[in-house]
Amino acid sequence: MELKPEQLVAQLGLDQSSPPPLRPAYLIAGPEPLRVLEAADAVRAAARRQGISEREVFEAEGNQREPDWNALEASFRAPSLFASRRLVELRLPSGKPGKEGAEVISGFCADPPPDVVLLVSAGEWSKQHGGKWSEAIGRIGQVAIAWAVKPHELSDWIERRLRTRGLKADHAAVQSLADRVEGNLLAAAQEIDKLALLSDGQVLDVERMQALVADAARFDVFRVVDAAMNGQGAQVSRMLAGLRAEGEAVPALLGMVVLELQRTATLARVQARGGNLAAEFKAQRIWDSKQPMYRRALQRHVAPRWDAFVAQAGRVDRIAKGRMRVGEEPGDAWLALERLLLAVAEPRAARLLSAARSG
Structure with a gap:
């Protein structure tokens, strides 16, 4: 069974x-x-x-x-x-x-x-x-x-995990946390562990939940990159729209984007030459829980394409800072970043990078 x-x-x-x-x-x-x-x-x-x-x-x-x-x-x-x-x-x-x-x-x-x-x-x-x-x-x-938890199942999953940590919360508070983590079980687990340390033992209502829990559903760059690496193109577009609406600047996001692309490009080169991928994960201090994400991403693209993604990130940075090279056309930095991350998420979207370079 x-x-x-x-x-x-x-x-x-x-x-x-x-x-x-x-x-x-x-x-x-x-x-x-x-x-x-x-x-x-x-x-x-x-x-x-x-x-x-x-x-x-x-x-x-x-x-x-x-x-x-x-x-x-x-x-x-x-x-x-x-x-x-x-x-x-x-x-x-x-x-x-x-x-x-x-x-x-x-x-x-x-x-x-x-x-x-x-x-x-x-x-x-x-x-x-x-x-x-x-x-x-x-x-x-x-x-x-371990099937993925469906949106309508997330509240029950959170409520069960709260109980295992000795916490009680009313339905509205549980739903509030579910809305904040947007289906990210790791983020939910981290927030629940934090609640276990901060809670005074009383039943959590919405107001208390919001006071104790960081806004894990904020459209931050960490989750955008994770969505791209996991092949979730629709989430990439939605999160980037949220970041742009919040007034974030593209250069402030690119540090993490470039770091993850460079890390994955290194992993791809190790894999391509038949090296020890497990040892490289350990060398880069990539936790076991994160390794499946990188393995899925590596299956979507060959090593040279990851190097091309890193180069494209440099172009996005130049667009954002207005420092285009000779022959490069200026463009919308947000659109260029979206095209890059969608290409990471979906191989068929790689053609969008060509459009970005030409336009």
């Missing part, structure tokens, strides 16, 4: 003095990174509570497109070196193990070693991703899918 990540966390019994024993395998996948990360963290925490101190992680590295399936299969059958049981993690950003990987996973599930708990996590998932391998996990373990 497919669970929600929150249901899996509850099943693991982290708040119980005698939690149930871990099952042989878990699959946690979906397009909502925060929910995937927290459910996987709950499995890791449950493993530690049950004395599982040894942990192995398998994922694609270097010029490999897939994990080393032979090494994974060998690990399943090898005895634990330092502990009686091990947690073996398999990370599949695309959610597709391929034929060989599916056979290895299915083979594990057919005869799970008593000293291994398998945790498979994936950053992408749809009805087409599953197969015999995921069904095999479901038969001996648990499958939890």
Whole structure:
């Protein structure tokens, strides 16, 4: 049976003095990174509570497109070196193990070693991703899918999370927070954690909520860039319109835009030459919860295009400051910035950059 990540966390019994024993395998996948990360963290925490101190992680590295399936299969059958049981993690950003990987996973599930708990996590998932391998996990373990929270579900999600933090809020206050975070679960989680520190234990009404919570729904540059990286073109346009209406200046926004484009261009070059992308994420201090966003962006564009985006950001800056090079035509800096970020979000919009350069 497919669970929600929150249901899996509850099943693991982290708040119980005698939690149930871990099952042989878990699959946690979906397009909502925060929910995937927290459910996987709950499995890791449950493993530690049950004395599982040894942990192995398998994922694609270097010029490999897939994990080393032979090494994974060998690990399943090898005895634990330092502990009686091990947690073996398999990370599949695309959610597709391929034929060989599916056979290895299915083979594990057919005869799970008593000293291994398998945790498979994936950053992408749809009805087409599953197969015999995921069904095999479901038969001996648990499958939890972190579907994106729909707009009409956000208030309930926020209310449940408030309760887990020992907070109470009336319906209007919950809706106020939902309106502010605009579907960004990470922003909502951060604000709720802040409320847990600042609240006096009373039921939160709208006035108190607004006094305690920063305006997380403000159309700031961080969320604009995230929307572009996540392929959300419509949100990019709407947020930029909000920033412009608030009187923001394009040069003030470009610092973060250029930083993220340069960072992604570096990641793209590492990936293109078959380097260790996981190590580069670590070097750039990109958290696990943010990595799926970059991986999705890298799938949309090849490395040279990311370098072109960085160059285009320089052109936007020159337009905004009126410092055009010889042969360059002046233009609307806001329009140029929108075209750039829409091209990041949607490969088909790259033609808009050509229009911007010519107009």
